[in-house]
Amino acid sequence: MTTNDVTEARGTDRRPPTLVFVHGTNSSSTLATGLISELTLRGHRAVAVDLPGHGRDAFYPRSYQAPQDLEGLATEPSPLSKITIDDYVEHVVDVVRRARRHGPVILAGASQGGVTVSRVGNAIPELLERVVYVAAYCCVDLPSLSAYLETPENAGSLLANVTGAIAADPAALGVARVNWRTADPERIDGIRECLAGGFTDRQMGHLLAMLEPDETAAIPLTEARGQAHTWGRIPRTYVRFTLDRLIPPALQDRFIAEADRLTPDNPTDVRSVAAPHVGPFDLPELVDIFAELAGR
Template identity: 60%
Template sequence: MTDHTRRGVLRTAAATGALAAGALAAAPGANAAPNGGGHGGHRPPTYVFVHGANSSAGGWAPYMRELTLLGHRTLAVDLPGHGPDAYFPVAYQAPQDLEALKTEPSPLGKVTLDDYTDHVVEVVRRARRNGPVILVGQSQGGLTVNRVGNAVPELLDRIAYVAAFCPVKLPTLLDYLKAPEAKDSLAFTIPGIAAAPGLGITRANWRSGDPDFLAKLKAATAADYPDAAFRALINSLEPDETAGIAMTDARVDAATWGRIPRTYIRFSEDRMIPPALQDRMIAEADALTPRNRFTVRTVKAPHVGPYRRAPLVSALAELARGIA
């Protein structure tokens, strides 16, 4: 891997924390038939949420709470190496050893997109025993949604992408960030830690007090957030992410993924995955399966999601309509 590519992957992963991590800081058809897993089609669907890079299931909590209070059934997945199993380097603790932080190994160096996929497939399989399933991914989590949709379309009643990557023609996340439609992305402007290439990870120092880092990260991910909310956001993130995810082929399969009803929730103020890039992925998917096109909704929000949650809660609640 070249230094340029490694820096690109680092900055991408370091800045694509999950949507709901931002929310923690915020103020108040041709598809397999939705047969409810053999329950007569009368049980409510279960939302299964997949987080983005450097985040965890806990990031989705504010949205799960609101959806549950509306009568929906929800759960969020901790991808392998995240949540309770996250690795926080010794050098990450204060006082930080920034040189050691560049070389300290991480278990995430051995985790792959296949591991993420297998884990979510098992969760979906278990959830399906109770009725229909809606699988939702944000940001990098869209890669896992693609893979799960390719593998087990018969278990999914709808898939949804929340300002998420959805590779169709190009193989990888990194390929899309190099596309012309990504020219306005700020992903590559964010300073990061030059983790040793042999570690197999990207590493971000969310505890940094460097004004340049904080200003560029905020501009890319949460430009309209109050500073206090932004600090809460980044302190909910995990430092390590597996580097290979952004360079792994995650293209959809028209014969399997293409059968599942799907929704794309665009973020109109996203500076990580600009609207033009979101629209490209939507258009490519619709061209691949013209008889099963994306339902598209737009929420005014930066990459981490809206500071006020109600518009996104409404868009998520809509996913369950007609599924029972």
């Protein structure tokens, strides 16, 4: 199938689509397990990918294990320091190409996963039926994720509650190393307030156990803008999380507005779910949204 064939086929290929889901920072496909399972049980094709250095390839420093060696945690090298956004994009492009052999592909990303979604959309717009941002960074006017952290719309973010748990200098190690295994109850409550407002202690324990300590530090600084002539051709949906304290709703709305100004003939399909930043992603209303998009 040629590029032109695929472009012409968007919206006309009657085979069921495959949802490809990209996780966010310090995370893995595990956080989307519930969503993928629910969609599969409803008869949809869905897969969550592990980006390079995550999931089965995640790195857990020896100093991260109990009893923790905090001095070692601040200095122990990480293989993720050599991973770049190009590695993420190459991996997801390969997954999309394989899935596209069997029908249309919907590419979704959560949080920092939105950077990868936009870059993949720039690279292979003809292979994507739709892109979906789930409380995700969707950079358009400003060049990088980090640039949006300085905007007025981000003023309500509680990101500092998480960065306060960073155990090493990202500039020195090349990774953002978060000590999710901290025993400090105030730190845990701060992380909960930022990422998981309303989670019970048991839910919070599960979340902290699933998160991974290391994330390549370069991603927030990388060029992340969707381009009008590539990414801008793809139908897109933005799922707003109205209880998000990491990416405030005001910043999510800015992403939507910027995208719509860039491509006025391709406006964003906007949905809203009353959820904190990490969902969970198997919330019935979120599953319903993806089931509807997959069933179009």
